[in-house]
Amino acid sequence: xxxxxxxxxxxxxLFILILFPSLLWAYQFVTGNLGVNPIEKxxxxxxxxxxxxxIITLMITTLSNIRPLKSIVVLRRxxxxxxxxxxxxxxxxxxxxxxxxxxxxxxxxxxxxxFITFGFISFLFLIPLASTSTNNMIKRLGFKLxxxxxxxxxxxxxxxxxxFYVLVRADKTEPVIYMGIIILLLLHRIFKRLTRPQLAQ
Amino acid sequence: MKILGSEITPYKTYxxxxxxxxxxxxxxxxxxxxxxAFANHDSDLSIYTKNLNxxxxxxxxxxxxxxxxxxxxxxxxxxxxxxxxxxKPRPWTIKIDGxxxxxxxxxxxxxxSNVTIEDRVYRLRCVEAWSMVIxxxxxxxxxxxxxxxxxxSAKYVQFVTVFRPEEMPGQQKRTIIWPYREGLRMDExxxxxxxxxxxxxxxxxxxxxxxxxxLVVPWxxxxxxxxxxxxIRFLDTQPETSWETLxxxxxxxxxNVNPNVNHPRWSQGTERRIGEFKRRETLMFNGYEKEVAxxxxxxxxxxxx
Numbered sequence: 115x116x117x118x119x120x121x122x123x124x125x126x127x128l129f130i131l132i133l134f135p136s137l138l139w140a141y142q143f144v145t146g147n148l149g150v151n152p153i154e155k156x157x158x159x160x161x162x163x164x165x166x167x168x169i170i171t172l173m174i175t176t177l178s179n180i181r182p183l184k185s186i187v188v189l190r191r192x193x194x195x196x197x198x199x200x201x202x203x204x205x206x207x208x209x210x211x212x213x214x215x216x217x218x219x220x221x222x223x224x225x226x227x228x229f230i231t232f233g234f235i236s237f238l239f240l241i242p243l244a245s246t247s248t249n250n251m252i253k254r255l256g257f258k259l260x261x262x263x264x265x266x267x268x269x270x271x272x273x274x275x276x277x278f279y280v281l282v283r284a285d286k287t288e289p290v291i292y293m294g295i296i297i298l299l300l301l302h303r304i305f306k307r308l309t310r311p312q313l314a315q
Numbered sequence: 316m317k318i319l320g321s322e323i324t325p326y327k328t329y330x331x332x333x334x335x336x337x338x339x340x341x342x343x344x345x346x347x348x349x350x351x352a353f354a355n356h357d358s359d360l361s362i363y364t365k366n367l368n369x370x371x372x373x374x375x376x377x378x379x380x381x382x383x384x385x386x387x388x389x390x391x392x393x394x395x396x397x398x399x400x401x402x403k404p405r406p407w408t409i410k411i412d413g414x415x416x417x418x419x420x421x422x423x424x425x426x427x428s429n430v431t432i433e434d435r436v437y438r439l440r441c442v443e444a445w446s447m448v449i450x451x452x453x454x455x456x457x458x459x460x461x462x463x464x465x466x467x468s469a470k471y472v473q474f475v476t477v478f479r480p481e482e483m484p485g486q487q488k489r490t491i492i493w494p495y496r497e498g499l500r501m502d503e504x505x506x507x508x509x510x511x512x513x514x515x516x517x518x519x520x521x522x523x524x525x526x527x528x529x530l531v532v533p534w535x536x537x538x539x540x541x542x543x544x545x546x547i548r549f550l551d552t553q554p555e556t557s558w559e560t561l562x563x564x565x566x567x568x569x570x571n572v573n574p575n576v577n578h579p580r581w582s583q584g585t586e587r588r589i590g591e592f593k594r595r596e597t598l599m600f601n602g603y604e605k606e607v608a609x610x611x612x613x614x615x616x617x618x619x620x
Contacts (some may be wrong), residue, residue: 149381149382149393150377150378150381150382150392150589150590151382151392151445151587151589153587153592154445154587212587212594213594214593214594219582219584219585222582223582226577226579226582227579227580227581227582228579229580280580281580282390283390283580284386284390284490284491284561285386285390285488285490
């Protein structure tokens with residue numbers, strides 16, 4: 115049931131499901147149905163979606179450790195690229211719609227406001243991940259180097275959740291839940307590495 | 316700048332208008348619900364618009380009542396509108412204590428029978444860098460202070476919001492330390508711009524906006540304008556305020572709108588006026604510089620933010 119083939123078959127459906135919210139929000143934005151402060155709403159929804167997708171890519175790796183779910187890992191690249199897609203939309207909403215390309219203001223904002231700094235660095239780290247996501251790139255870099263580059267997903271996830279945590283003014287429950295999940299997933303990886311038999315060499 | 320409302324309406328007129336609103340609401344139930352819910356305030360907007368600055372436009376009743384911060388009903392800006400249905404703003408009393416001739420508890424109706432309700436159209440600037448233009452009805456805080464008869468030793472006024480976790484679901488969580496508290500210096504409290512508002516757009520104050528009575532201090536960030544007030548205390552020392560207690564590096568006691576003082580979370584140089592696409596420049600003291608700048612001439616505003 116959880117064969118590579120079946121996971122691959124589910125990709126088109128997943129693709130549409132994950133793409134759909136962005137199309138819906140764009141439509142709602144254009145038709146004036148995103149509430150009283152549509153730019154803020156759009157930015158929040160896109161950012162939250164991106165953070166959730168980043169966490170899902172981490173979860174996929176963890177789940178693939180469970181033997182019957184081993185093949186789920188074939189979904190990781192697509193979801194990771196979608197995370198990048200939503201981050202790009204989130205960031206361009208901030209640049210274009212929120213600040214109208216006022217670059218001087220934006221640069222000040224990135225430097226001065228820690229939560230924006232975290233988000234921005236997280237975005238920068240995602241760029242090498244997204245741009246080395248093809249099979250061809252894995253071949254060219256060699257799997258070892260490619261894998262090293264992709265460890266960047268950990269600082270990306272941590273910074274993204276901190277970006278959200280610092281932004282929230284008082285009730286930090288939701289960002290703390292996301293941070294907690296990320297920490298658990300990381301702890302699981304560390305635990306796995308420490309208990310791994312040495313023959314891997 | 317035209318700030319003071321010139322339209323002075325006796326409170327009775329408002330009560331009558333409310334009766335009319337209730338009647339029309341009942342009949343509107345039969346018609347479409349969504350459009351009727353917002354269609355009952357005075358259709359003659361000129362009452363309010365004539366007090367507007369030329370660069371400003373009134374925000375709609377819907378915008379004002381569905382998007383605001385009132386953490387007692389939840390931390391999202393749609394929560395006050397969604398979660399305030401069970402709140403009962405009547406009967407209502409306000410306790411006056413601290414440095415006054417005689418501590419006492421006033422019935423809200425008694426206060427209202429002693430004051431003149433007038434229209435005040437004010438800009439409201441949230442510390443989160445969004446803003447609105449709101450037609451309030453209310454009376455000058457100075458009128459209530461006169462009724463309270465503070466001692467000459469009173470230098471500050473503290474305000475306390477009602478604590479009713481069963482009616483205010485946000486209070487069931489300790490997001491901030493309840494009850495919400497705010498404060499003003501005596502001269503700020505006595506300034507003619509400072510009002511206690513009891514209505515907006517000719518409606519009784521909606522639950523989500525601070526029913527039945529709230530403060531409005533238009534030259535300060537919105538969080539200073541404390542809602543659903545049950546206690547007013549006169550003090551000789553600067554009182555603790557809720558946001559300052561929670562994050563003193565972000566929120567000060569004064570909280571004057573000031574585009575030149577940086578906030579770690581939001582740039583205060585610009586703001587998004589709700590309903591507008593492009594940001595606007597934020598004005599010093601939210602554009603009320605002429606009326607209030609003199610209060611702070613000896614104060615370093617970068618220190619006392």
